[in-house]
Amino acid sequence: xxxxxxxNISKYFYEPEKFQVLKDxxxxxxxxxxxxxxxxxxxGKSTLMYVLSTMDTDYEGELEIxxxxxxxxxxxxxxxxxxxxxxxxxxxxxxxxxxxxxxxxMIPAMKRNQFSHEEIEYKAMERLKTLGVExxxxxxxxxxxxxxxxxxxxxxxLINDPDIIMCDEPTGNLDxxxxxxxxxxxxxxTHEYKQTIIAVTHDDEFxxxxxxxxxxxxxxxxx
Amino acid sequence: xxxxxxxLTLEIAKVxxLSKPKQTIIAMLGVTFGxxxxxxxxxxxxxxxxxxxxxxxTSSPDIHIYKDVTSPRKTxxxxxxxxxxxWVHHQKPKNELTKVRxxxxxMELIRKNxxxxxxxxxxxxxxxxxxxxxxxxxSILGVDILEEDKLFGLKSKMKEGRIEExxxxxxxxxxxxxxxxxxxxKKGNRIVITTPEGHTMTLKIVGIFQMGxxxxxxxxxxxxxxxxxxxxxxxxxxxxxINIKLNDRHLAKKYAAELExxxxxxxxxxxxxxxxxxxxxxxxxxxxxxxxxxxxxxAGFGIYNILNMTIYNKMKDIAILKAMGFAGGDVRSIFMxxxxxxxxxxxxxxxxxxxxxxxxxxxAPFNGxxxxxxxxxxxxxxxxxxxxxxxxxxITTAVAGYMPSRKASGIDPIExxxxx
Ligand SMILES: Nc1ncnc2c1ncn2[C@@H]1O[C@H](COP(=O)(O)OP(=O)(O)O)[C@@H](O)[C@H]1O
Ligand SMILES: [Mg+2]
Numbered sequence: 001x002x003x004x005x006x007x008n009i010s011k012y013f014y015e016p017e018k019f020q021v022l023k024d025x026x027x028x029x030x031x032x033x034x035x036x037x038x039x040x041x042x043x044g045k046s047t048l049m050y051v052l053s054t055m056d057t058d059y060e061g062e063l064e065i066x067x068x069x070x071x072x073x074x075x076x077x078x079x080x081x082x083x084x085x086x087x088x089x090x091x092x093x094x095x096x097x098x099x100x101x102x103x104x105x106m107i108p109a110m111k112r113n114q115f116s117h118e119e120i121e122y123k124a125m126e127r128l129k130t131l132g133v134e135x136x137x138x139x140x141x142x143x144x145x146x147x148x149x150x151x152x153x154x155x156x157x158l159i160n161d162p163d164i165i166m167c168d169e170p171t172g173n174l175d176x177x178x179x180x181x182x183x184x185x186x187x188x189x190t191h192e193y194k195q196t197i198i199a200v201t202h203d204d205e206f207x208x209x210x211x212x213x214x215x216x217x218x219x220x221x222x223x
Numbered sequence: 224x225x226x227x228x229x230x231l232t233l234e235i236a237k238v239x240x241l242s243k244p245k246q247t248i249i250a251m252l253g254v255t256f257g258x259x260x261x262x263x264x265x266x267x268x269x270x271x272x273x274x275x276x277x278x279x280x281t282s283s284p285d286i287h288i289y290k291d292v293t294s295p296r297k298t299x300x301x302x303x304x305x306x307x308x309x310w311v312h313h314q315k316p317k318n319e320l321t322k323v324r325x326x327x328x329x330m331e332l333i334r335k336n337x338x339x340x341x342x343x344x345x346x347x348x349x350x351x352x353x354x355x356x357x358x359x360x361x362s363i364l365g366v367d368i369l370e371e372d373k374l375f376g377l378k379s380k381m382k383e384g385r386i387e388e389x390x391x392x393x394x395x396x397x398x399x400x401x402x403x404x405x406x407x408x409k410k411g412n413r414i415v416i417t418t419p420e421g422h423t424m425t426l427k428i429v430g431i432f433q434m435g436x437x438x439x440x441x442x443x444x445x446x447x448x449x450x451x452x453x454x455x456x457x458x459x460x461x462x463x464x465i466n467i468k469l470n471d472r473h474l475a476k477k478y479a480a481e482l483e484x485x486x487x488x489x490x491x492x493x494x495x496x497x498x499x500x501x502x503x504x505x506x507x508x509x510x511x512x513x514x515x516x517x518x519x520x521x522a523g524f525g526i527y528n529i530l531n532m533t534i535y536n537k538m539k540d541i542a543i544l545k546a547m548g549f550a551g552g553d554v555r556s557i558f559m560x561x562x563x564x565x566x567x568x569x570x571x572x573x574x575x576x577x578x579x580x581x582x583x584x585x586x587a588p589f590n591g592x593x594x595x596x597x598x599x600x601x602x603x604x605x606x607x608x609x610x611x612x613x614x615x616x617x618i619t620t621a622v623a624g625y626m627p628s629r630k631a632s633g634i635d636p637i638e639x640x641x642x643x
Pocket of ligand 1: 014039
């Protein structure tokens with residue numbers, strides 16, 4: 001069953017001069033797949049990720065996630081869609097520094113506003129346990145180490161049971177111990193919980209262990 | 224459902240404010256200072272305005288009828304050659320009496336109008352009060368003292384003696400307190416007055432009054448109208464002024480014009496007579512609002528700056544919030560709430576400080592001098608101004624917060640996330 005599908009996506013940048021950064025990208029991702037997107041720096045991986053994430057709407061072609069066509073939808077609809085269906089993990093953790101670890105994980109669920117505060121708190125603690133950082137739940141988020149913060153960010157990405165988690169260089173800022181830890185967590189999520197994950201990386205070792213590798217070159221998918 | 228979503232934006236706004244307490248307090252103090260100044264200023268200014276208006280209005284008639292000898296009249300040349308092109312330069316007033324013709328008949332007719340609360344005749348003249356070798360310039364007002372009381376509440380203005388004593392004493396006067404003080408005389412003393420025509424008369428002081436306005440208390444005496452007619456050697460129909468009080472003084476302007484046309488005399492309404500005083504009121508109001516608005520604009524710029532700084536520092540947070548599904552409107556309300564909280568708390572603190580300042584001002588001793596009899600500042604505590612203060616404060620902060628909040632809502636998360 002496919003979770004994400006694109007049809008002939010192209011994108012241009014006009015500054016400093018017109019150039020085509022994405023060329024005719026057609027891609028499908030199935031439920032429970034752990035996919036890595038690799039390629040040389042500057043080949044358009046991040047740009048493709050932002051299009052897939054619905055944050056970038058300036059492209060040609062079509063995007064569909066969880067059976068919903070998202071091309072042409074307005075910003076507010078897309079915000080609500082991201083909140084329910086997509087989890088993000090970036091190279092830098094981007095936790096909100098004034099909030100505790102637990103609050104950071106709870107915020108997307110409170111934004112979604114589907115469950116009671118107690119239910120959300122319970123769910124957030126469960127996610128923190130899965131990621132092995134539950135003992136830090138009540139600390140301010142900026143008191144944790146880089147690896148711990150990235151695990152909290154993954155817990156946050158999971159809180160609304162998204163259809164897909166999108167990661168841009170999720171281990172790019174971690175040492176090898178934490179890189180392995182994060183990789184194992186992703187592996188566990190995809191295999192045990194049927195979580196779909198797409199991760200941009202230029203760590204070949206990391207990529208080689210994923211279910212599927214998509215290679216990009218010069219704005220095209222080559223393999 | 225909407226409520227709990229608002230709770231989340233409110234919670235985030237609160238955390239932002241509390242994470243930079245110093246900055247938040249400084250922004251609030253700006254608003255506090257502006258509102259406190261507004262409350263103190265407006266309280267003092269309107270207090271003074273109301274006080275002077277009160278004494279001016281009670282001591283002056285709504286309509287004053289008199290003969291205006293300086294009003295332009297037809298020259299003899301024009302009368303003898305009607306329609307001709309003639310011009311007379313520097314025409315002087317005729318030597319004529321300032322008498323209002325048929326005064327008692329006019330008063331009778333005016334009294335019949337149901338708009339009218341009271342009508343009183345007066346006969347005024349310049350006089351010199353002889354004080355040893357010195358002479359003090361002043362005026363004597365011949366009145367029907369009971370009618371005069373009905374119009375101007377003279378009874379309550381008496382410092383010594385009673386107005387009825389004037390009725391019993393044909394050659395008595397009731398003297399303004401300032402004048403009595405200058406002449407160093409008391410109730411029961413006799414005083415010699417001289418008219419501009421050179422007639423003199425000795426009068427007995429039967430009472431002292433105080434209106435509270437220097438221009439009256441320092442120069443005026445009341446006497447029976449007959450007494451003044453005798454001093455001036457005029458007949459009993461000689462009246463120079465008719466004073467009218469209306470039930471609604473806002474009708475004065477229209478009614479005065481009517482009277483002027485009907486009786487062919489000058490009829491001046493209180494607005495025209497007190498034009499300078501009323502301009503003063505307007506100017507004081509302008510100053511009050513100008514100063515307060517200026518202070519609030521400065522406070523507004525403070526909030527604008529601080530919010531811009533917060534948003535600049537929180538670019539990454541805003542980007543991640545948007546990535547996680549916060550809409551532009553949610554981000555805008557996070558920052559609008561911050562500025563409104565600053566505005567509301569700042570304004571309420573401003574009201575409290577403004578109130579304390581007003582109380583202190585109203586307790587401070589103040590000498591009104593010769594102009595008005597005052598020993599403390601009159602301060603207005605009208606709750607209306609406290610309402611205006613809060614509304615002012617909140618509007619200022621809303622306006623100041625709007626631009627930065629809109630900017631925050633328009634932040635493109637990709638630009639921020641890519642930049643890292
Ligand atoms: N906002 C932009 N305006 C113009 N060019 C851009 C912009 N963002 C990225 N690029 C260019 O697009 C190409 C692809 O960038 P990116 O997707 O970040 O590559 P990758 O993530 O694969 O390293 C690069 O050549 C980059 O310089
Ligand atoms: Mg990249």
